Amino acid sequence: MVDETTLYHKRKRPAEAFLLSAVYGAASMSVILLAGMVGYVFFKGAGTVSWSFLTTAASVLQKTSGIGGNLVNTLYIAVLTLLAAVPVGVGAAVYLNEYAKPGKLVRLVEFTTETLSGIPSVIFGLFGMVFFGETLGLGYSLLAGAFTLSLMVLPLIVRNTQEALRTVPDSYRMGALGLGASRFYMIRTILLPSAMPGILTGLILAAGRIVGESAALLFTAGSGSRLPKPGAGASDTIRRLWEKAHESGGTLAVELYLQMQNGRYETAFGIGCVLIGIVLCINLLLKLGADRLGNKA
Amino acid sequence: MREGMKTKQNMLCPGSVMADRKKKAVVEGIAQAVFGVCASFVILVTASITVYMIGKGASAFWKVGVKEILFGTVWKPTAEKPSYGILYMILTSAVGTGLAVLLSVPIGVLTAVFLAEAADKRLAAVVKPAVELLAGIPSVIYGLLGISLLNPLMYRLELALFRDSPGHRFTGGANLLSAALVLAVMILPTVINISEAAIRGVQPGVRAASLALGGSRIQTIFCAVLPAAKSGIVTAVVLGVGRAVGEAMAITLVSGGCVNPPLPFYSVRFLATAIVSEMGYSSGLHRQMLFAIGLALLIFIMAVNTALTKIVKKGAENGG
Numbered sequence: 001m002v003d004e005t006t007l008y009h010k011r012k013r014p015a016e017a018f019l020l021s022a023v024y025g026a027a028s029m030s031v032i033l034l035a036g037m038v039g040y041v042f043f044k045g046a047g048t049v050s051w052s053f054l055t056t057a058a059s060v061l062q063k064t065s066g067i068g069g070n071l072v073n074t075l076y077i078a079v080l081t082l083l084a085a086v087p088v089g090v091g092a093a094v095y096l097n098e099y100a101k102p103g104k105l106v107r108l109v110e111f112t113t114e115t116l117s118g119i120p121s122v123i124f125g126l127f128g129m130v131f132f133g134e135t136l137g138l139g140y141s142l143l144a145g146a147f148t149l150s151l152m153v154l155p156l157i158v159r160n161t162q163e164a165l166r167t168v169p170d171s172y173r174m175g176a177l178g179l180g181a182s183r184f185y186m187i188r189t190i191l192l193p194s195a196m197p198g199i200l201t202g203l204i205l206a207a208g209r210i211v212g213e214s215a216a217l218l219f220t221a222g223s224g225s226r227l228p229k230p231g232a233g234a235s236d237t238i239r240r241l242w243e244k245a246h247e248s249g250g251t252l253a254v255e256l257y258l259q260m261q262n263g264r265y266e267t268a269f270g271i272g273c274v275l276i277g278i279v280l281c282i283n284l285l286l287k288l289g290a291d292r293l294g295n296k297a
Numbered sequence: 298m299r300e301g302m303k304t305k306q307n308m309l310c311p312g313s314v315m316a317d318r319k320k321k322a323v324v325e326g327i328a329q330a331v332f333g334v335c336a337s338f339v340i341l342v343t344a345s346i347t348v349y350m351i352g353k354g355a356s357a358f359w360k361v362g363v364k365e366i367l368f369g370t371v372w373k374p375t376a377e378k379p380s381y382g383i384l385y386m387i388l389t390s391a392v393g394t395g396l397a398v399l400l401s402v403p404i405g406v407l408t409a410v411f412l413a414e415a416a417d418k419r420l421a422a423v424v425k426p427a428v429e430l431l432a433g434i435p436s437v438i439y440g441l442l443g444i445s446l447l448n449p450l451m452y453r454l455e456l457a458l459f460r461d462s463p464g465h466r467f468t469g470g471a472n473l474l475s476a477a478l479v480l481a482v483m484i485l486p487t488v489i490n491i492s493e494a495a496i497r498g499v500q501p502g503v504r505a506a507s508l509a510l511g512g513s514r515i516q517t518i519f520c521a522v523l524p525a526a527k528s529g530i531v532t533a534v535v536l537g538v539g540r541a542v543g544e545a546m547a548i549t550l551v552s553g554g555c556v557n558p559p560l561p562f563y564s565v566r567f568l569a570t571a572i573v574s575e576m577g578y579s580s581g582l583h584r585q586m587l588f589a590i591g592l593a594l595l596i597f598i599m600a601v602n603t604a605l606t607k608i609v610k611k612g613a614e615n616g617g
Contacts, residue, residue: 023407023415026405028424030404030408030427030428030489031424037442041442088338091334091336094335100336109339112342115598115602116343118539119598120598122573123350126350129576182324187328214437218576260550268441275437279430279435280430282433
């Protein structure tokens with residue numbers, strides 16, 4: 001350690017002390033903001049959350065005010081969205097990284113990905129309402145909402161997959177090709193498995209955005225909150241799921257917005273608790289994934 | 298002849314690389330085509346969003362008139378003689394975003410400095426996850442906190458400030474200032490993350506040179522490292538602006554919702570919030586107008602994006 005009693009250290013620098021404290025102040029402010037917000041939501045909403053709150057649908061007849069239906073909708077939309085977005089996103093990233101030669105097409109794809117990721121979610125909502133809802137005739141339905149969101153999370157998946165593919169060492173590619181594997185075989189068996197942690201990161205990030213999204217869903221998926229009835233047998237369940245996809249359904253975030261709009265803050269804070277809980281889990285998952293990745297490297 | 302050759306080959310070494318060469322070539326071709334289609338899908342999506350928004354939004358400009366829309370100050374879409382001026386909304390979006398950025402950027406950049414430069418590791422291990430979590434919190438929750446926590450506080454301030462001015466219309470705390478504060482908190486993680494990446498990306502030589510010339514730690518950070526990270530920090534600001542302009546759900550209720558000139562204690566309506574709060578009951582020309590607002594937003598975001606690409610390019614040229 002440097003001797004702290006030199007002239008250099010004795011000299012007082014009030015401006016610097018101020019800046020240093022500003023740096024620490026700003027950092028602690030971010031933490032306090034977060035802690036305050038999360039704490040407040042839990043303080044206000046934890047009392048509302050109960051087993052019946054989570055598992056029943058809101059109904060005047062049965063005098064329940066649960067969010068079970070919204071919970072199911074959220075899950076359903078997340079699964080549908082990822083099913084639509086992940087294959088296309090990963091495919092696009094593979095093309096950009098493995099096939100395309102640098103040139104106009106690549107630049108165009110990269111520019112449009114960039115643009116797409118900057119478009120506000122309200123606009124996705126408008127587009128989804130017109131295109132999926134009216135042109136394709138899906139109306140207000142989970143399917144329309146999921147398609148809209150899949151366009152929205154596409155850039156996220158493309159970018160994360162690209163990052164992951166870039167970190168796969170070139171020697172893997174050369175090794176596989178040198179052993180006589182064809183390009184597609186190499187991608188399928190070497191590249192994609194090696195890039196899997198990065199792809200999963202993109203997927204989890206996308207799930208986080210889907211769970212928190214409301215503006216894009218308000219005019220595409222609507223606000224239904226019916227609980228699906230369990231079907232009898234496998235084929236019946238599939239049929240019911242298919243029907244459910246064509247019904248309107250509000251996710252947790254949309255329901256929170258509607259409750260807030262109607263001034264029912266208790267329920268809103270309850271949903272807020274659940275949402276923050278989900279976000280916390282997602283962050284934890286990402287952290288665990290990153291740690292495992294770090295150990296491997 | 299060729300067929301014969303092929304069967305012979307297959308018989309000789311079944312399952313070898315040479316055996317099903319033709320089949321493989323087909324699979325390869327299909328794979329490449331499928332991946333190519335995926336990539337062009339991204340272009341298709343962006344193009345069709347743009348085309349649809351222009352198609353749906355431009356007609357309102359055509360019918361009402363560009364001048365009436367952009368410079369009109371009266372927004373009465375459901376009146377008997379409707380008028381569709383969005384000037385106040387544009388100004389509100391501009392002023393609100395500007396305020397949010399002014400509040401958010403100093404805090405954000407200083408936090409980024411803390412994370413990248415000044416931190417001792419244990420403190421950074423608390424701040425970093427907090428910022429990540431802040432980024433993940435859904436915008437509706439910001440709205441909920443804004444309306445149930447910030448608005449009452451703002452109302453008290455309003456009561457204290459305007460006690461003696463009978464002309465003031467009280468907003469219950471739902472005003473431009475509240476909305477700007479909520480936006481500021483919302484864009485904070487964006488600003489922090491991108492500034493931090495920019496600061497970390499500064500070449501170590503810059504730091505070393507400053508320290509070697511006798512600069513103190515703080516001097517090094519503020520006089521050498523931050524100027525070198527300038528283009529990255531500008532990127533952070535621009536992205537923050539983009540996010541704030543497009544945000545709707547968090548501030549629809551917090552901002553009050555009347556179309557007013559953007560003064561701190563006025564109930565106001567932003568461009569994006571107008572779409573969200575009016576789409577439900579709009580029809581006809583009113584609805585087309587909302588699409589026109591969407592189009593205006595889209596054009597703005599695209600302009601921001603193009604500017605961003607330029608900045609990044611310039612930064613790369615300067616840095617490299």
